[in-house]
Amino acid sequence: MVIIKKQDRILKKMRDFVIIAHKALTTGDFSLNDLPGSAGRMDILCRCINSCLFLSHDLRRDVQVHLLLLGDPEPGKIIRFDSEHVRYLNPDERSAGSLIKKALQKTAGEYEARSTPGVFIRSGNLGTLLNEFKDAGRRLIYLHEDGEDIRELSDLTNNAVFILGDHMGVTEEEEQLIKEHEAKTISLGPIPLHADHCIILINNEIDRNLSGRSQ
Amino acid sequence: MVIIKKQDRILKKMRDFVIIAHKALTTGDFSLNDLPGSAGRMDILCRCINSCLFLSHDLRRDVQVHLLLLGDPEPGKIIRFDSEHVRYLNPDERSAGSLIKKALQKTAGEYEARSTPGVFIRSGNLGTLLNEFKDAGRRLIYLHEDGEDIRELSDLTNNAVFILGDHMGVTEEEEQLIKEHEAKTISLGPIPLHADHCIILINNEIDRNLSGRSQ
Numbered sequence: 255m256v257i258i259k260k261q262d263r264i265l266k267k268m269r270d271f272v273i274i275a276h277k278a279l280t281t282g283d284f285s286l287n288d289l290p291g292s293a294g295r296m297d298i299l300c301r302c303i304n305s306c307l308f309l310s311h312d313l314r315r316d317v318q319v320h321l322l323l324l325g326d327p328e329p330g331k332i333i334r335f336d337s338e339h340v341r342y343l344n345p346d347e348r349s350a351g352s353l354i355k356k357a358l359q360k361t362a363g364e365y366e367a368r369s370t371p372g373v374f375i376r377s378g379n380l381g382t383l384l385n386e387f388k389d390a391g392r393r394l395i396y397l398h399e400d401g402e403d404i405r406e407l408s409d410l411t412n413n414a415v416f417i418l419g420d421h422m423g424v425t426e427e428e429e430q431l432i433k434e435h436e437a438k439t440i441s442l443g444p445i446p447l448h449a450d451h452c453i454i455l456i457n458n459e460i461d462r463n464l465s466g467r468s469q
Numbered sequence: 470m471v472i473i474k475k476q477d478r479i480l481k482k483m484r485d486f487v488i489i490a491h492k493a494l495t496t497g498d499f500s501l502n503d504l505p506g507s508a509g510r511m512d513i514l515c516r517c518i519n520s521c522l523f524l525s526h527d528l529r530r531d532v533q534v535h536l537l538l539l540g541d542p543e544p545g546k547i548i549r550f551d552s553e554h555v556r557y558l559n560p561d562e563r564s565a566g567s568l569i570k571k572a573l574q575k576t577a578g579e580y581e582a583r584s585t586p587g588v589f590i591r592s593g594n595l596g597t598l599l600n601e602f603k604d605a606g607r608r609l610i611y612l613h614e615d616g617e618d619i620r621e622l623s624d625l626t627n628n629a630v631f632i633l634g635d636h637m638g639v640t641e642e643e644e645q646l647i648k649e650h651e652a653k654t655i656s657l658g659p660i661p662l663h664a665d666h667c668i669i670l671i672n673n674e675i676d677r678n679l680s681g682r683s684q
Contacts, residue, residue, distance in 0.1 A: 297561040310661035346512040444680035446525035465659035
């Protein structure tokens with residue numbers, strides 16, 4: 255078992271996405287044939303993985319995804335996908351679901367355990383992630399329709415950490431915690447969208463900023 | 470069997486997406502457990518349906534998707550999803566896959582046959598679709614990385630028809646046909662993306678234009 259210490263993980267200056275999944279099962283004991291139902295809307299997380307990592311005929315190499323799983327039976331597990339090292343991932347939901355399932359079959363402790371290349375699991379909650387990013391001087395961004403338009407932020411780069419809710423959104427307690435960590439609230443357009451769709455818009459905005467083609 | 474005539478279909482001024490799927494199976498005889506493999510990358514079409522139609526806790530009501538299936542055994546079938554009437558659709562890939570499978574179990578003739586509410590099938594090719602849209606005075610837009618930046622087109626509205634390729638892109642013959650129909654070529658950013666990701670960016674751009682918040 256490969257154990258990854260906190261420093262190695264956080265000090266990378268990547269594009270990070272945190273997805274809060276309130277119902278996602280925290281055991282690997284689910285069927286890939288029923289990701290929405292028996293696995294607690296695991297389909298949402300699978301699509302988020304796709305949105306975060308895939309390019310046409312390529313994978314992004316500068317993105318990390320942190321899935322925060324808060325469903326039964328052991329709420330509070332964090333699965334991290336590191337795009338620089340991930341393997342065996344195809345764009346379809348079952349492929350991401352299979353890697354999540356393998357991660358959930360590992361014991362989750364304080365330090366990360368690697369389940370497959372580029373995929374890691376540990377125990378933790380939203381506070382764990384927010385504190386780590388804040389301590390590392392990262393820029394926290396909370397996605398919400400009331401926020402400032404993302405197109406106004408021309409300085410968005412790979413240092414930013416984006417926090418998104420699932421189909422249940424973000425609870426009041428979570429929102430308060432996010433704001434206590436001085437996250438900036440931004441919006442992506444006039445209509446509320448699914449988390450995986452939001453991620454596409456964020457990636458495009460950063461791609462444009464990094465290439466100097468923001469407007 | 471409900472038969473839909475051409476006029477009813479085309480005269481709607483909606484936001485239309487055409488996805489060219491070169492390998493997608495043209496029989497319903499495939500497994501929902503293997504959409505990428507045995508069904509000829511049907512997973513791509515399932516994700517495109519999701520990107521075209523879903524909003525947070527809602528469906529768009531002004532979008533049509535035309536899946537052009539060119540795989541074996543009967544290349545040249547068009548499946549149309551009309552968001553105004555579609556039912557039994559959830560965001561996961563299997564859900565869209567199931568509706569596509571049901572459509573492919575119908576006989577495809579010159580006129581559309583309805584398989585489930587809001588989902589229709591007929592025989593046809595790229596020329597069929599392009600001619601119909603052109604005759605109806607619709608604005609054709611071809612997505613390609615060499616095109617003009619979509620953010621330059623502030624007049625994009627629900628009259629536009631967007632043409633996208635699958636993982637194989639668009640063949641030279643198809644591109645020539647598209648250009649003969651006077652399609653404008655536009656791009657979405659500095660990096661080539663999957664069709665379903667492109668659709669998210671297009672929808673966001675039109676949403677912004679329609680709400681008067683384009684930049």
